[in-house]
Amino acid sequence: MPSHDVLIIGAGLAGQRAALAAAQTGASVGVVSKVHPVRSHSVAAAGGINAALNPEDTWESHAFDTVKGSDFLGDQDAIEIMCREAPEEILWLEHAGVTFHRDDAGHLGTRAFGGASAARTYYVADITGQAILHVLYEQLLKHHEQLDRYEEWFTVDLLQDDDGHCTGAICRNLRDGHLEVFNAKAVILASGGAGQVYQPTTNGLIVTGDGIAQAYRIGARLQDMEMVQYHPTTLAGNGLLITEGARGEGAWLLNAEGERFMERYAPNKLELASRDVVSRAEQTEINEGRGFPDGTVALDITKVPRRRTLEALREIVNIGRDYAGVDITREPIHIRPGNHYIMGGVKTDTHGQTNVPGLYAAGEVACVSVHGANRLGANSLLDTLVFGRRAGEHAALNRARHTTMPLTRPARVEDTERYISSIIRREPGGRRIAAIKEELGEIMNRYVAVFRDAEGLATAHETIRRLKEEAAKAAVDDRGAVFNQDVIAAIELGYMLEVAESTIVAAEARKESRVAQYRLDFPDRNDGEWLKHIDLSRRCSTSS
Amino acid sequence: MAQTHRSVAPLLDIELIELDRAACCGAGVIAEHNSVLDAILKVKADTDGSIGVRCSCQQGICGSCGVRMNGKPGLACNTHLDEAARRGAGTGWNPPDEGQQQETVVTVEPMGNMPVIRDLIVDMDAVHWRKIHRVTPWLINKEPIPEREYIVPHDNMVDVTQTMACIQCGACVSDCLSMEVDPEFIGPAALSKAYRFVGDPRDAEHHERLKDLSEDEHGIYDCTHCFNCIDACPKGVDPMSQIMRLRRVAGSDFDIEDRNNGHRHERAFVKNIRKNGLLHEADLLPDSYGGKLDPHALPELLGSLPTIATALARRKITPKTALLHTHKAPKEVKALFDEVDGRETRNELNLYVTGYEDDPVHPPHTDEPTPLEPPGPTEAKDDRSEQTVGAADREPPAETSAPTVGAEDVPRAGAEDQEPPTSEEQE
Ligand SMILES: Cc1cc2nc3c(=O)[nH]c(=O)nc-3n(C[C@H](O)[C@H](O)[C@H](O)COP(=O)(O)OP(=O)(O)OC[C@H]3O[C@@H](n4cnc5c(N)ncnc54)[C@H](O)[C@@H]3O)c2cc1C
Ligand code: SF4
Ligand code: SF4
Ligand code: FES
Numbered sequence: 001m002p003s004h005d006v007l008i009i010g011a012g013l014a015g016q017r018a019a020l021a022a023a024q025t026g027a028s029v030g031v032v033s034k035v036h037p038v039r040s041h042s043v044a045a046a047g048g049i050n051a052a053l054n055p056e057d058t059w060e061s062h063a064f065d066t067v068k069g070s071d072f073l074g075d076q077d078a079i080e081i082m083c084r085e086a087p088e089e090i091l092w093l094e095h096a097g098v099t100f101h102r103d104d105a106g107h108l109g110t111r112a113f114g115g116a117s118a119a120r121t122y123y124v125a126d127i128t129g130q131a132i133l134h135v136l137y138e139q140l141l142k143h144h145e146q147l148d149r150y151e152e153w154f155t156v157d158l159l160q161d162d163d164g165h166c167t168g169a170i171c172r173n174l175r176d177g178h179l180e181v182f183n184a185k186a187v188i189l190a191s192g193g194a195g196q197v198y199q200p201t202t203n204g205l206i207v208t209g210d211g212i213a214q215a216y217r218i219g220a221r222l223q224d225m226e227m228v229q230y231h232p233t234t235l236a237g238n239g240l241l242i243t244e245g246a247r248g249e250g251a252w253l254l255n256a257e258g259e260r261f262m263e264r265y266a267p268n269k270l271e272l273a274s275r276d277v278v279s280r281a282e283q284t285e286i287n288e289g290r291g292f293p294d295g296t297v298a299l300d301i302t303k304v305p306r307r308r309t310l311e312a313l314r315e316i317v318n319i320g321r322d323y324a325g326v327d328i329t330r331e332p333i334h335i336r337p338g339n340h341y342i343m344g345g346v347k348t349d350t351h352g353q354t355n356v357p358g359l360y361a362a363g364e365v366a367c368v369s370v371h372g373a374n375r376l377g378a379n380s381l382l383d384t385l386v387f388g389r390r391a392g393e394h395a396a397l398n399r400a401r402h403t404t405m406p407l408t409r410p411a412r413v414e415d416t417e418r419y420i421s422s423i424i425r426r427e428p429g430g431r432r433i434a435a436i437k438e439e440l441g442e443i444m445n446r447y448v449a450v451f452r453d454a455e456g457l458a459t460a461h462e463t464i465r466r467l468k469e470e471a472a473k474a475a476v477d478d479r480g481a482v483f484n485q486d487v488i489a490a491i492e493l494g495y496m497l498e499v500a501e502s503t504i505v506a507a508e509a510r511k512e513s514r515v516a517q518y519r520l521d522f523p524d525r526n527d528g529e530w531l532k533h534i535d536l537s538r539r540c541s542t543s544s
Numbered sequence: 545m546a547q548t549h550r551s552v553a554p555l556l557d558i559e560l561i562e563l564d565r566a567a568c569c570g571a572g573v574i575a576e577h578n579s580v581l582d583a584i585l586k587v588k589a590d591t592d593g594s595i596g597v598r599c600s601c602q603q604g605i606c607g608s609c610g611v612r613m614n615g616k617p618g619l620a621c622n623t624h625l626d627e628a629a630r631r632g633a634g635t636g637w638n639p640p641d642e643g644q645q646q647e648t649v650v651t652v653e654p655m656g657n658m659p660v661i662r663d664l665i666v667d668m669d670a671v672h673w674r675k676i677h678r679v680t681p682w683l684i685n686k687e688p689i690p691e692r693e694y695i696v697p698h699d700n701m702v703d704v705t706q707t708m709a710c711i712q713c714g715a716c717v718s719d720c721l722s723m724e725v726d727p728e729f730i731g732p733a734a735l736s737k738a739y740r741f742v743g744d745p746r747d748a749e750h751h752e753r754l755k756d757l758s759e760d761e762h763g764i765y766d767c768t769h770c771f772n773c774i775d776a777c778p779k780g781v782d783p784m785s786q787i788m789r790l791r792r793v794a795g796s797d798f799d800i801e802d803r804n805n806g807h808r809h810e811r812a813f814v815k816n817i818r819k820n821g822l823l824h825e826a827d828l829l830p831d832s833y834g835g836k837l838d839p840h841a842l843p844e845l846l847g848s849l850p851t852i853a854t855a856l857a858r859r860k861i862t863p864k865t866a867l868l869h870t871h872k873a874p875k876e877v878k879a880l881f882d883e884v885d886g887r888e889t890r891n892e893l894n895l896y897v898t899g900y901e902d903d904p905v906h907p908p909h910t911d912e913p914t915p916l917e918p919p920g921p922t923e924a925k926d927d928r929s930e931q932t933v934g935a936a937d938r939e940p941p942a943e944t945s946a947p948t949v950g951a952e953d954v955p956r957a958g959a960e961d962q963e964p965p966t967s968e969e970q971e
Binding site: 033039041095096099100101102103104107108124130131135138141204238241315319412433434435474475482483485489 | 590592599601606608695708746
């Protein structure tokens with residue numbers, strides 16, 4: 001039975017940063033990830049990371065933009081911490097080896113991003129997330145003596161003692177299928193978002209909301225679950241992301257008539273207006289018949305000098321070529337709004353603590369809340385790093401040092417064992433997992449996306465209840481132990497349905513419109529009644 | 545429809561029927577933009593959930609889905625079905641000849657050089673990651689660590705970003721010829737990772753790293769230039785080029801002895817041409833080993849006697865030409881050498897940045913695939929200064945000064961008038 005002062009679940013940016021911070025204090029650290037750490041979805045972040053590091057820029061300006069971008073729903077104490085600590089974090093990354101873009105004088109260079117009043121986005125070509133993730137992994141390898149890595153281990157359940165403290169987790173080694181109890185004085189959830197709840201989405205197949213559901217099941221509060229961000233530029237067809245960096249570099253949005261329609265919706269910021277504004281503008285163009293027949297509008301990157309595109313947007317050049325057959329340096333590419341990010345998650349304070357003692361959360365799985373009703377581009381990587389580090393430090397110094405190592409009853413594993421073998425031994429004849437998942441994604445995209453109303457939400461909710469029943473009996477083909485991905489898919493489907501339901505419940509509750517939550521039946525923002533978060537917990541749902 | 549069967553585990557054959565219309569992958573998707581992974585996932589979804597394959601991003605960035613398709617390694621998620629089919633089963637690297645019937649079966653197999661765990665899942669820890677560990681894969685900071693960022697020339701960062709672009713997919717490892725022969729060879733991906741530090745001015749131990757990788761018999765001199773890794777790499781990392789750059793830096797900048805003597809051979813070659821204009825072979829061999837009087841040269845010369853004898857017999861050389869080489873290099877040749885020597889820096893080719901501002905503008909889309917791939921090493925001729933971008937282009941052209949932010953653009957009354965409330969009020 002592995003035991004660690006701090007157990008971290010997830011090895012994306014938040015998890016790896018938390019691990020390094022905790023290890024730095026001398027704590028023993030274990031990091032569990034269901035995929036090899038460098039496969040974590042942070043790898044896909046292309047655009048960059050915000051910080052007011054430039055002497056002419058100020059953290060106050062960054063914070064102001066973030067508060068305003070969040071439509072005032074973000075918590076300003078948390079936003080202040082994030083923006084103040086951002087410059088330090090960038091420098092820490094730079095010293096660790098991230099190959100940030102330089103200006104001519106060899107200093108860190110920036111690019112402009114939507115919703116920001118200064119060019120404060122630091123980046124590595126268009127592989128910013130990849131570069132940071134891989135460099136953090138280099139650091140994990142460097143500190144291998146203090147850090148145990150459990151790569152390709154799937155966390156199934158969080159453990160809780162009789163007093164309600166979180167005491168570790170039960171994980172399955174995907175290689176041979178065996179279950180193991182991980183004891184820990186503190187557990188940090190860093191298991192990422194839940195994009196797969198929607199179809200199409202820019203998120204990878206592994207982004208299935210596991211941590212949100214697991215925390216919810218042991219009594220943690222969820223917050224802002226109705227706030228789901230759609231990204232304005234995802235590729236027609238499969239939802240692959242065209243980074244905001246493209247618009248940052250000067251690309252235009254055009255409707256089928258060739259009109260630069262953002263001139264009508266946001267005459268000042270144009271394509272660099274915040275994501276919800278651009279997404280709704282596009283959707284309106286499409287709904288009103290000014291889109292292309294495939295339900296899209298066009299992004300014209302030929303406005304950017306070709307050499308610049310090839311240097312700074314190389315990944316997008318590849319995506320255009322490989323997935324749309326388009327050379328983006330020579331012709332516009334068809335795009336539409338698509339699911340991208342969840343602002344909500346497991347509610348934490350600014351040290352990453354949840355309401356369950358011993359359980360922390362950081363990164364996209366968590367809601368501090370710095371993004372409120374809308375995340376600004378390039379603020380999420382920052383969120384994962386700053387609050388990942390803070391959670392790692394706090395868990396090691398304030399929790400682990402004052403707690404004794406818990407010991408879990410072996411019988412507890414048997415429950416999970418039984419649960420998994422009940423999946424493996426299911427009667428044949430159930431609906432296929434992939435079909436249930438597809439219907440889920442489609443329903444969410446239709447009723448719980450950029451435009452919502454009571455009727456649609458009710459339909460969605462009803463569907464989810466049915467899907468939950470179907471999921472409990474869904475067909476499983478694989479009865480083996482080695483890399484049984486079928487069983488994992490069945491468990492993940494359960495998590496996704498839980499997350500979907502909480503999003504719908506929160507969206508039904510919020511009877512106003514605020515950025516990501518746009519209710520056709522309550523089209524106005526209502527600060528009098530709704531300038532507040534919605535918290536959900538297992539037994540009841542209340543607003544706080 | 546796509547038909548799939550698992551013939552012999554761990555193989556997967558995807559049969560493409562109606563390849564031209566390509567309804568091979570479910571509703572509404574077109575084959576030319578459908579990847580091999582799409583097909584595998586379709587089969588997994590509809591018929592057999594037990595097929596083991598790693599995947600996540602579906603956009604060639606997470607590095608999970610390295611497999612062999614019709615004999616050639618690559619990412620299942622960014623290889624189009626028709627492209628995979630075009631390779632023809634069993635023909636490996638060679639595309640079919642013109643007019644040849646296109647294959648309609650894509651055989652998917654696990655990557656090579658690594659043990660298979662199940663179906664398409666290989667043990668990357670046992671090979672790939674172990675080799676990555678071998679190259680001390682973290683920055684060893686140059687001291688003192690500055691208070692702010694290290695000052696690093698723009699071009700250097702772009703340069704190491706080419707190796708940073710490696711997604712650790714293992715495709716290059718799969719078909720590395722040297723590794724097949726010598727499983728201990730550190731290999732293309734790990735050596736590219738090594739260049740990521742050797743090329744990074746912030747690293748303090750360039751010399752130690754290079755010495756280590758040169759002295760290891762499985763190190764940089766163990767590569768046989770087979771080009772497989774360059775062909776395999778989906779991210780344009782060009783591992784072999786990175787290995788050659790490690791060799792050049794080791795030899796030219798750090799005078800580290802070359803296990804295969806390649807560096808001295810190269811120098812002898814240059815010296816020879818500079819002096820004679822034409823190659824004087826009799827000098828080349830001893831010079832490659834440090835000159836006729838060097839103790840290393842004698843055994844090598846003795847070993848080469850049969851070759852020399854054959855050359856004499858076939859009159860490729862005569863005793864006279866072998867000993868007396870009268871040809872002198874013309875002025876033009878000397879001038880070329882002087883110019884190259886006069887340069888302050890050695891120009892390394894950076895393949896990461898491709899294309900030029902003054903490229904002829906092609907007509908909008910044609911059906912021809914646009915060659916965006918980095919130029920192959922044989923076309924490599926330009927120096928880096930031409931390939932990177934001038935300062936003016938690097939500034940984001942976007943307006944960055946507008947003081948307004950997102951909320952003001954919300955087409956909804958009242959947004960601008962709100963005073964930011966404090967966090968207490970929000971709770
Ligand atoms: C295409 C794309 C582009 C983006 N671009 C930007 C950008 O430019 N700037 C920006 O700021 N943000 C961007 N974002 C958002 C940002 O990338 C993410 O919000 C952020 O990376 C999330 O990091 P994370 O560490 O919280 O989670 P992840 O990186 O998703 O990591 C989750 C980890 O948890 C593990 N895990 C999950 N479930 C389990 C389980 N059950 N058991 C064990 N392990 C588990 C996974 O293996 C993984 O290691 C982008 C997002 C996408 C999708
Ligand atoms: S060129 Fe060298 S490193 Fe690359 S595959 Fe061939 S032998 Fe291996
Ligand atoms: S060098 Fe290329 S082929 Fe090799 S692991 Fe890296 S990305 Fe994959
Ligand atoms: S699925 Fe991520 S690289 Fe193919």
